Amino acid sequence: xxxxxxxxxxxxxxxxxxxxxxxxxxxxxxxxxxxxxxxxxxxxxxxxxxxxxxxxxxxxxxxxxxxxxxxxxxxxxxxxxxxxxxxxxxxxxxxxxxxxxxxxxxxxxxxxxxxxxxxxxxxxxxxxxxxxxxxxxxxxxxxxxxxxxxxxxxxxxxxxxxxxxxxxxxxxxxxxxxxxxxxxxxxxxxxxxxxxxxxxxxxxxxxxxxxxxxxxxxxxxxxxxxxxxxxxxxxxxxxxxxxxxxxxxxxxx
Ligand code: PGA
Numbered sequence: 001x002x003x004x005x006x007x008x009x010x011x012x013x014x015x016x017x018x019x020x021x022x023x024x025x026x027x028x029x030x031x032x033x034x035x036x037x038x039x040x041x042x043x044x045x046x047x048x049x050x051x052x053x054x055x056x057x058x059x060x061x062x063x064x065x066x067x068x069x070x071x072x073x074x075x076x077x078x079x080x081x082x083x084x085x086x087x088x089x090x091x092x093x094x095x096x097x098x099x100x101x102x103x104x105x106x107x108x109x110x111x112x113x114x115x116x117x118x119x120x121x122x123x124x125x126x127x128x129x130x131x132x133x134x135x136x137x138x139x140x141x142x143x144x145x146x147x148x149x150x151x152x153x154x155x156x157x158x159x160x161x162x163x164x165x166x167x168x169x170x171x172x173x174x175x176x177x178x179x180x181x182x183x184x185x186x187x188x189x190x191x192x193x194x195x196x197x198x199x200x201x202x203x204x205x206x207x208x209x210x211x212x213x214x215x216x217x218x219x220x221x222x223x224x225x226x227x228x229x230x231x232x233x234x235x236x237x238x239x240x241x242x243x244x245x246x247x248x249x250x251x252x253x
Contacts, residue, residue, distance in 0.1 A: 004230035006039040007237025019046040025240040030060045036251045039064040055089035065093040092123045098169045107149035129167040165232040171212030183226030216245025
């Protein structure tokens with residue numbers, strides 16, 4: 001399976017000129033990258049004007065969205081629909097990011113978005129992760145429920161479109177990521193839960209990415225020791241030299 005790196009730009013940068021500059025740099029870096037898929041998920045306002053450049057046949061990049069509307073009714077002020085995303089070439093969409101869960105997004109809403117995205121041929125990047133780790137392993141029960149509920153009702157035949165992003169909430173925006181050996185343990189646990197839902201053969205084919213304080217110095221180790229299929233990068237995806245280093249390090253593994 002090809003590894004994947006997703007740059008989650010969150011509510012950045014402040015200007016379109018800066019967005020364009022970041023994109024152009026990533027495009028140049030991606031030219032020499034062989035084994036890794038690179039996606040960027042910019043804010044909605046920047047997506048349409050850069051979509052052609054990202055999705056053209058010469059580009060190796062993938063256009064991602066940070067969110068999509070839960071609503072299908074067009075009378076939904078301030079929302080962006082799946083159809084709109086599809087028309088500008090979006091092929092992956094982050095759902096259930098912890099920052100959106102903090103704004104009130106529930107597992108059931110995540111599951112609804114996941115199913116609709118799959119139906120429309122967009123791969124959902126389903127974010128899951130514990131807020132805290134308990135000494136008795138309480139976080140494992142939390143994780144299990146979050147995964148099961150966020151994927152509730154997804155058919156086995158559709159499961160190959162899913163991408164999981166394991167992001168322990170306490171490691172997001174933190175000084176350091178989770179230890180790589182602990183990431184490995186969590187990834188195995190996530191796969192076990194996926195196997196309960198879809199069977200073990202499918203569970204091993206679903207990419208499980210890691211996110212939370214990834215940088216150029218730790219990216220390779222997280223892939224190798226953590227045994228992840230890729231990375232979801234926040235802050236460092238806007239720092240073009242750091243993001244380039246992450247891409248090159250992962251492609252070397
Ligand atoms: P970070 O964010 O890389 O800045 O920790 C990761 C994320 O929120 O997806």
